[in-house]
Amino acid sequence: MNYLLLFIALFTAELVYFRIANYFNIIDKPNERSSHLKITLRGGGIVFYMGVLIYFVLEGFHYQWFFFGLTLITIVSFFDDIRPQSSKLRLFMHFAAMGLMFYQWGLYDLPWYYTILALIFCTGIINAYNFMDGINGITGGYSLVVIGSLWYINTYQVPFVDNDFIYTLVMALLVFNFFNFRTKAKCFAGDVGAISIAFIILFLLGLLIVKTSDFSYIILLVVYGVDTVLTIIHRLMLKENIFDAHRKHAYQLLANELKIKHVLVSSLYMLLQATIVIGFFLLESYSYIYLLSVVLVLSIAYVLFMKKYFRLHGK
Secondary structure (H helix, E strand, C coil): HHHHHHHHHHHHHHHHHHHHHHCCCCEECCCCCCCCCCCCCCCHHHHHHHHHHHHHHCCCCCCCCHHHHHHHHHHHHHHHHHHHHHHHHHHHHHHHHHHHHHHCCCHCCCCCHHHHHHHHHHHHHHHHHHHHCCCCHHHHHHHHHHHHHHHHHHHHCCCCCCCCHHHHHHHHHHHHHHHHCCCCCCCCCCCHHHHHHHHHHHHHHHHHHHHHHHHHHHHHHHHHHHHHHHHHHHHHHHCCCCCCCCCCCCHHHHHHHHCCCCHHHHHHHHHHHHHHHHHHCCCCCHHHHEEEHHHHHHHHHHHHHHHHHHHHHHH
């Protein structure tokens, strides 16, 4: 009953946000690099922050340093959705937010180079999540698989976080998916949604890795990771500015050039990541070998896919 009430509260909050976004014209207009054709409300992913805010208040201000970091990164991302902000301001706010999250992890008690590695990894994942947020359902659906995997680990393998926190995130994702995981999306996540859910997932993943010292858990993000890294390498080979908007990710070719429905492409990414995670659980004793094998197989599949279909993008 409590989670049903939470779902209703978040659903109502999302509807209220739609009224606000419509009034202030917070919209996403399609352009030549977009994968959608209609003007759509932007920033529906604010519901992820709303869910964490409710948890933070009801549970006695638990994980306060993480929450303060999430608030910083959500604010700058939300204003960036309304009007593009300075890259220096965004970078400063991202680093400040990550610094607070690292403190929550207890990372500063470890050797200094762990902080440097975490900063590089987290910056990469946050940007990867933002890059991959381009079609209906992919951010909400993929995140639901990752959060579900973390719930399984937390419940049946290694307790590392309050399960109520995970259940709250699931409710927020279900609300967002109701409006976004459809052929004609009511809203997009926006930077505020993609970046905030990436930050939340990183917080959970970091807690798990710090507790277990097992870096193989990054496999929970391997599909996004391989697609993003290889796309960047591909664009560098094409002598493009990797910071410019583009439509060269594998999922974009599937949706735009091959004309596969957005919800089917998003479902494919979900199924692929879920299948990989199940294999990871079954082959737990060989976690690092399995991780390297998965990265190799996905990389080969990506290269073969691009060799066959990238010519369509040029046309």
